[in-house]
Amino acid sequence: MSETITLVRSRPFSPAILAKFSGGIILAVLLFFLVLPTLIVIPMSFGSASYIEFPPSGLTLDWYGKFLTDPAWISATLFSLRIAIATTVSATIIGTLAAIALVRGDIPGKSLILGLSLSPLIVPQIIMAIALYLLFSPLQLTGNFFGFLLAHTMLTVPYVVISVSAALQRFDPILEMAALNCGAGRSRAFFEVVLPQILPGVITGAVFAFVSSFDEATVSFFISGVGGKTITRKLFEDINFSLTPVIAVVSSLIVCVSILLMGAVRIAQNKVTS
Amino acid sequence: MSSVEVTDSARGTATRLARRTLATGTAGKYPPFLTVMLLLPLLLILFFGFLYPVGRMLIGSFFDPDFTFHNYIRMFTEPLYVKILARTLWIAFVSTMGAFVLGYPVAYGMARASGSVALWIGACVLIPLWTSVLVRSYAWIVLLQRNGIINNILVESGIVDQPLKLIYNNGAVVVAMTHVLLPFMILPIYSSLRSIPKELPQAAANLGAGNITTFLKVILPLSLPGVFAGSLMTFILALGFYITPALVGGPQTLMMATLIGQQATVLINWPFAGALAMVLLVVTLVLAFLFRRVLSAYGGFGSV
Numbered sequence: 019m020s021e022t023i024t025l026v027r028s029r030p031f032s033p034a035i036l037a038k039f040s041g042g043i044i045l046a047v048l049l050f051f052l053v054l055p056t057l058i059v060i061p062m063s064f065g066s067a068s069y070i071e072f073p074p075s076g077l078t079l080d081w082y083g084k085f086l087t088d089p090a091w092i093s094a095t096l097f098s099l100r101i102a103i104a105t106t107v108s109a110t111i112i113g114t115l116a117a118i119a120l121v122r123g124d125i126p127g128k129s130l131i132l133g134l135s136l137s138p139l140i141v142p143q144i145i146m147a148i149a150l151y152l153l154f155s156p157l158q159l160t161g162n163f164f165g166f167l168l169a170h171t172m173l174t175v176p177y178v179v180i181s182v183s184a185a186l187q188r189f190d191p192i193l194e195m196a197a198l199n200c201g202a203g204r205s206r207a208f209f210e211v212v213l214p215q216i217l218p219g220v221i222t223g224a225v226f227a228f229v230s231s232f233d234e235a236t237v238s239f240f241i242s243g244v245g246g247k248t249i250t251r252k253l254f255e256d257i258n259f260s261l262t263p264v265i266a267v268v269s270s271l272i273v274c275v276s277i278l279l280m281g282a283v284r285i286a287q288n289k290v291t292s
Numbered sequence: 293m294s295s296v297e298v299t300d301s302a303r304g305t306a307t308r309l310a311r312r313t314l315a316t317g318t319a320g321k322y323p324p325f326l327t328v329m330l331l332l333p334l335l336l337i338l339f340f341g342f343l344y345p346v347g348r349m350l351i352g353s354f355f356d357p358d359f360t361f362h363n364y365i366r367m368f369t370e371p372l373y374v375k376i377l378a379r380t381l382w383i384a385f386v387s388t389m390g391a392f393v394l395g396y397p398v399a400y401g402m403a404r405a406s407g408s409v410a411l412w413i414g415a416c417v418l419i420p421l422w423t424s425v426l427v428r429s430y431a432w433i434v435l436l437q438r439n440g441i442i443n444n445i446l447v448e449s450g451i452v453d454q455p456l457k458l459i460y461n462n463g464a465v466v467v468a469m470t471h472v473l474l475p476f477m478i479l480p481i482y483s484s485l486r487s488i489p490k491e492l493p494q495a496a497a498n499l500g501a502g503n504i505t506t507f508l509k510v511i512l513p514l515s516l517p518g519v520f521a522g523s524l525m526t527f528i529l530a531l532g533f534y535i536t537p538a539l540v541g542g543p544q545t546l547m548m549a550t551l552i553g554q555q556a557t558v559l560i561n562w563p564f565a566g567a568l569a570m571v572l573l574v575v576t577l578v579l580a581f582l583f584r585r586v587l588s589a590y591g592g593f594g595s596v
Binding site for chain 1: 321322323324326327328330331333334335337338340341342343344345346348349352394397398401412413416417418419420422423424425426427428429430431432433434435441471474475503528531532534535538539548549552553556557562565569572573576577580
């Protein structure tokens with residue numbers, strides 16, 4: 019038996035090995051295609067030339083300095099961060115409450131409400147962007163923090179509803195019943211029994227809400243204003259008008275934040291399942 | 293140790309108590325008033341942030357200022373707009389096909405791999421999914437532009453004398469959109485491949501089928517629900533793309549989303565923008581409906 023194995027191994031052009039080998043190469047090329055256009059912005063952000071070149075002829079941190087000392091970039095970054103944090107809080111609370119009602123509630127038409135709450139994921143973003151722009155511009159709400167909070171909460175709440183519903187379906191309602199029967203009030207039963215059990219779903223939803231709000235570009239593009247511009251709106255404008263390496267810096271920061279948060283969610287979920 | 297016992301006995305009591313409540317028929321259900329209160333914030337956000345603005349815009353498409361179908365007649369009679377709708381559908385279709393051809397092997401490899409290899413493949417799929425569309429579109433500009441990376445490689449290796457015009461055309465839009473959409477194709481196919489019982493391909497092999505026969509007759513048909521789900525999701529998303537075509541496309545690659553944006557903000561023709569939005573929405577909803585029908589025909593969302 020071992021002889022046959024060595025025999026197969028010693029024949030480099032055996033069809034099975036060749037198939038496996040070429041399959042591996044195809045897969046590697048496809049994975050390269052997937053990640054290259056995402057990660058290539060990172061080495062470019064350290065390039066010393068004042069235009070985009072690859073590979074960079076020299077390395078420098080100048081563009082990071084330019085980003086950190088440019089008031090327009092800093093105010094756009096802070097504006098986006100403020101919106102993303104506020105959106106995360108509101109979408110997580112609203113989505114968690116709604117998911118509980120949709121999974122456990124006792125009212126007719128639940129599937130209709132579920133469908134409605136997920137519809138911002140299906141309706142093209144350009145339609146929501148233009149509709150909100152039409153609503154906001156006469157009210158002077160473009161570039162307004164609360165306008166963004168409303169829009170981004172609407173856009174990100176479906177993620178929270180989905181992930182919290184999934185967590186609730188794995189959670190045994192009998193435990194909550196027991197807490198209620200043992201004399202705990204609804205809110206005490208929720209905070210001490212239900213919430214700890216569904217926490218991974220809540221955290222996943224919250225992180226997804228944060229990243230989608232911070233990254234969101236189409237709606238932000240239309241409802242930004244002179245006074246309030248998100249980082250994605252500023253990025254879009256600069257890509258169209260001045261392709262300096264500062265754009266690579268901003269892109270790299272966005273990529274790193276996304277990857278770090280993605281890793282954090284994975285670790286949180288592993289801790290719970292192990 | 294003792295705490296575990298306490299928890300276990302508590303759980304036992306809890307279960308007994310709950311059984312008693314279950315018998316009354318309202319177990320685990322939140323009362324209607326509380327349910328409505330919990331749903332209220334969501335319904336308010338959806339009304340003011342979604343239903344009211346979108347509804348107002350769509351209704352506005354029928355008034356100019358009196359009730360009229362003028363905007364819809366214009367949309368379907370002026371060759372330019374019909375052409376833009378056709379181009380949008382065509383680019384979405386080609387990008388979906390591209391995502392299928394490139395995505396299926398990745399999903400297959402991810403489903404077959406184990407341990408750290410599967411983890412790495414998963415990371416390669418999820419990193420782009422989690423990264424802004426804007427950043428990835430920018431990266432494609434860097435790759436495809438006149439003095440970009442691909443042109444530098446082609447010129448320096450002597451394959452071409454002059455840099456090629458790779459960007460601001462339909463091809464660039466399709467390539468960048470395919471890349472952005474790939475994870476949405478890979479993940480559903482991956483889960484349908486994962487749900488195929490391992491015994492089935494083994495049985496096929498035992499009955500004498502080769503690798504290719506097993507793939508074509510067993511694995512591919514069983515993964516079709518994932519392929520349909522991924523394709524329709526990709527297609528629906530592709531129809532509404534704004535950022536990528538706006539950045540890597542040129543004047544000749546105008547699509548529905550860009551046209552809607554132009555009509556609303558540059559030409560300030562709200563009723564016509566509303567009519568275009570309605571057409572795009574109806575196409576999307578018809579596809580989403582088909583999506584559900586196809587899924588239920590193949591065993592529902594559970595199979596995907």
